Every structure is written in structure tokens, then in C-alpha cells.
Amino acid sequence: MKKLKFTLLLLTVGLTLSSCNKALKKYEGSFLFLFNTVTEVIGYAKDEAAFKEFATFIHDEMETYHKLYDIYNSYEGINNIKTINDNAGIQPVQVDQKIIDLLKFSIEAYELSKGRVNIGMGAVLKIWHDYRTQGIDDPLNAKLPPMELLIEAKQHTDLNNLVIDESNSTVYLKDSKMSLDVGAIAKGYAVERVVQAAKEKGYTDFLLSVGGNVRAVGAKGKEKLSWNVGIQNPDKSSEQTSLYTLALKDMSLVSSGNYERYYTVDGKIYHHIIDPDTLMPAEYFTAISIVCEDSGLADALSTAIYCMPFDEGIALIESLDGIEALWVFPDKTMKYSSGFESFIKQQ
Numbered sequence: 001m002k003k004l005k006f007t008l009l010l011l012t013v014g015l016t017l018s019s020c021n022k023a024l025k026k027y028e029g030s031f032l033f034l035f036n037t038v039t040e041v042i043g044y045a046k047d048e049a050a051f052k053e054f055a056t057f058i059h060d061e062m063e064t065y066h067k068l069y070d071i072y073n074s075y076e077g078i079n080n081i082k083t084i085n086d087n088a089g090i091q092p093v094q095v096d097q098k099i100i101d102l103l104k105f106s107i108e109a110y111e112l113s114k115g116r117v118n119i120g121m122g123a124v125l126k127i128w129h130d131y132r133t134q135g136i137d138d139p140l141n142a143k144l145p146p147m148e149l150l151i152e153a154k155q156h157t158d159l160n161n162l163v164i165d166e167s168n169s170t171v172y173l174k175d176s177k178m179s180l181d182v183g184a185i186a187k188g189y190a191v192e193r194v195v196q197a198a199k200e201k202g203y204t205d206f207l208l209s210v211g212g213n214v215r216a217v218g219a220k221g222k223e224k225l226s227w228n229v230g231i232q233n234p235d236k237s238s239e240q241t242s243l244y245t246l247a248l249k250d251m252s253l254v255s256s257g258n259y260e261r262y263y264t265v266d267g268k269i270y271h272h273i274i275d276p277d278t279l280m281p282a283e284y285f286t287a288i289s290i291v292c293e294d295s296g297l298a299d300a301l302s303t304a305i306y307c308m309p310f311d312e313g314i315a316l317i318e319s320l321d322g323i324e325a326l327w328v329f330p331d332k333t334m335k336y337s338s339g340f341e342s343f344i345k346q347q
Contacts, residue, residue, distance in 0.1 A: 026220070029055035034066045035187045037211035044205055044220075054203055061197055062210070065190035068098050069182050071122070081180050085122065089176025094169050098193070103164055103171065105296060106185050110159060113304035113316075118276055120162060122179030123153035128274055135263035142265045150279040153177075157276070188213045188254055188299025195295070212255045215295045216248040228345060234259045234287040234328055243328065246291065247345040254298035256306050257287030257328070275307045282307045287328040291343055292320075301325070310335065 024044040029051065031039050041058050045051035067073075071081045084093050106119040127145045135142030156177040163172040173180070191213050198206070198217070205218035207227050216227040226247035233243050234257040246253060258271035258281070275282040288306045290298040301323065305313035310327055317325045317337045324340040 027051040027055075031055075031059055034059070034062045035190070035210055037187075040207075040209040042207040042220075043203070054198075054206070057201065057203075058194060058198065058208065061194040062190060065098065065186070065193065068096055069102065069186040069190065071179070071181055071183075081182055084171050084173060085179040088173035088178050092163070092165065092168070092170035092172035095171050097169065099171065100164055100166060100169065102182060102186060102189055103162065103180075105189060106182065106300075107159060107162075109185060109297075109300035109304070113300065115276060116304040116307040117184050117300050118157060118159065119180050119182050119185065120157040120159045120178060121154075121274070121276060122181035123156045123177060124150055124276075124279060125181045125183070125274060126179065127153055128272065132261070132263045132270070132272065135265060139264065142263055144265050144270065147279070154276075154279060184303040185296060185300050187211060188252070189296035191215050192252070192295040212260070213295055213299060214248075214253045216251055216253075219249050226345075229253050231255060231289050231326065232257070232259070232287075235332065243334070244326070245345045246343045248291070248343065251291055251293055251343075252295035252298045253289060253291055254295060254302045255287060255289040256302040257285075259287070273303060273306050277307075283330070284309060285327050286330055286332075287326075289326040290323065291325070291340065292323040297323070 024046055026042070026044055027048065029041045039059070039062060041055050043051060043054055045054060067075045067078055068080050071085060074080070074082055079093050079095050081099065084095065087093050103119070109117045110119070127149055131143060131145045156175050158175070161174040161178055163174060165172070187210055191208060191210050192215065195208060195215050195217055205220060207217070208215045214229050216229065219225055220227055226249050229246050229248055230242035231244045231246065231253070232255060233240055236259060256273060258269060258273070261272040262269050264270070271281045273282050274280065285306060288302050290302045292298050301317070305316065305325060308316070313325070313327070314337060317323055324337045324343065326334060326336045326340055328334050
């Protein structure tokens with residue numbers, strides 16, 4: 001295992017008091033690579049050593065999930081999502097309960113989203129991934145995947161071919177051409193599980209950001225203020241980098257958009273969020289943001305409503321308690337759900 005490498009920055013003198021009257025200082029730590037993005041942790045501790053212990057716990061927990069949910073790499077002594085895919089149509093694979101829990105959650109997300117979030121889409125998403133990678137490496141020869149290739153791959157995305165045997169802790173793909181891709185859910189789900197583990201160990205009042213997934217736990221400072229979290233403007237040409245700043249306590253903010261992973265073909269951008277109906281990048285919006293407590297649910301919903309017409313998406317969000325959303329349209333207009341405005345920080 002790689003040694004932990006992260007940066008500790010002692011921030012300004014914002015102090016709060018613990019029960020034993022020792023001043024807690026605000027620290028920030030960050031590390032790379034996990035879930036192929038930057039992880040940032042902000043929290044309060046009595047000294048740098050105490051914060052490093054906390055940040056190390058977060059790193060190690062996140063690394064566990066990163067390895068288990070990886071679809072591209074194998075790790076010695078670990079059966080992960082890639083192992084399941086490698087054994088499609090061959091044999092069941094014995095896996096950690098953390099994988100089974102993710103897969104069960106993903107099936108619930110599939111049902112909630114009416115199929116818009118489908119971890120069985122691996123065969124389709126791999127084609128897009130390969131063409132996107134080639135297009136980034138050789139932009140002058142960038143091409144779109146042939147539709148007939150995508151249509152054939154879609155024949156191998158049926159979640160009924162995913163067999164979970166909890167009694168034996170095994171997972172099996174009955175279709176030899178099927179593969180799992182948990183990218184729409186795994187990061188947010190892992191963030192939520194790590195947060196719950198940290199809370200069980202007694203850690204409170206911190207902010208965890210993993211790429212576009214932000215989870216606020218408790219509050220900041222002795223005043224117990226909300227955490228201020230910005231929503232990125234999908235228009236990178238704009239001088240306005242954030243659309244809104246939200247004030248969050250014990251909530252998650254997850255954003256998805258066409259500005260994250262994309263390539264260009266004949267002057268048009270093609271991003272990574274694929275509509276399972278059209279098999280093409282969804283074009284309803286440029287960005288979606290979800291606010292709710294559970295980061296895993298927020299991650300799933302950000303993909304789901306990105307692939308839905310607005311009327312269908314807002315009907316879904318308004319039917320769910322404790323969940324709010326922001327839609328950013330291609331013409332740069334915005335709409336949000338009925339309770340979203342309550343999170344916007346007043347200037």
C-alpha cells in the first residue's frame with residue numbers, strides 16, 4: 001500500500017472549545033488518487049497530530065472502498081467489481097459485504113430512477129470510455145462510437161442477470177458480455193459510508209469533499225455555523241465561478257455536469273453522462289445539483305435527473321422528502337425545487 005501523502009495547512013485562527021476547554025484549531029488536509037479525484041478534509045482538532053490521525057482514518061476508509069469498487073484495476077488479495085466483471089458468465093465471485101451493500105443500493109436506485117441509473121450499463125459505458133480516451137489522446141481523429149455497436153452492447157445491460165447470493169457472499173453475472181459500472185453511485189455511496197464510520201468513532205464537525213461530492217457533518221467553529229459550499233458554474237468561460245453558495249449542516253451536495261469528463265468531435269462536446277434510452281450523452285441540462293443528507297442517494301439522483309426531462313425530474317424530486325435540486329439549462333437559465341432556496345446563503 002502506498003504511504004499516505006497529504007498536505008496539512010493550518011488555517012486562520014478560528015477557534016472553538018471542546019468539553020475539556022482546550023482550543024480546537026481548524027485544519028485542512030488533502031490527498032490524491034482515490035476515486036480518481038482530489039479528496040479534501042476540513043475539521044477541528046487540538047493539534048496537527050490529532051488532525052492527521054483523523055485525516056488518515058478518512059484516507060484509509062476511502063481507500064478501502066476505492067479498491068473494492070474499482071472496475072479498472074485488480075489488487076492482490078481483493079475481489080472487487082473488476083473481479084466480478086472478469087468472471088461474467090464463468091463463476092460467482094465471493095466478495096466483501098461492502099460490495100453487496102453497494103449493489104443492493106444500486107438496484108434500489110435503478111427502481112427509483114426508472115432505469116436512468118443502471119450499474120449494468122458497463123458494456124455501453126466502456127465503449128464510450130474507449131472512444132473518449134482515444135479522442136482526448138488524438139483530438140484530430142476523435143470519433144463517435146457507431147450506434148450499432150452501442151445498441152448491441154445494450155443487449156447486455158439487464159440487471160436481472162445480476163445474481164447476488166448473500167448467504168454465500170457471492171455475486172455472479174449470468175451474461176458473459178455484461179459488466180458492472182458503478183461510477184454513477186460508488187463515490188457518493190463510499191463518502192456516506194466513510195462519514196458514518198467517522199461519526200461512530202466520535203468525529204464531529206467536519207467537511208469531506210471528494211470531487212463533486214461534498215458531505216457536511218455538524219457545523220464549524222464555536223458559533224456552530226453552517227459550512228459554506230459553492231456550486232460550480234458549468235460555464236467555464238464565465239468570470240463567475242460559482243452559481244450559488246449553500247449553507248449546509250449535516251447535508252450533502254452532489255453536482256454532475258457536462259464540464260467534468262468530455263471530448264470534442266467536429267466541434268461538439270460529448271460528455272460522460274450517457275442516457276440509457278438514447279445511448280448518447282444526455283442533453284437536457286449542463287449541470288444538476290442535489291442537496292440531501294445521504295451522499296450516495298444524492299450521487300444517484302444527480303445522474304438520474306440529468307437524464308430526465310425537467311418536468312419528470314422535478315416531479316421525482318418533489319415526491320421525495322428532504323431532497324432538493326438545481327437544474328442548469330443549456331441556455332444558462334436555472335430552476336430549482338421548492339425547498340432549494342432555503343439552503344442559499346444570504347449575502
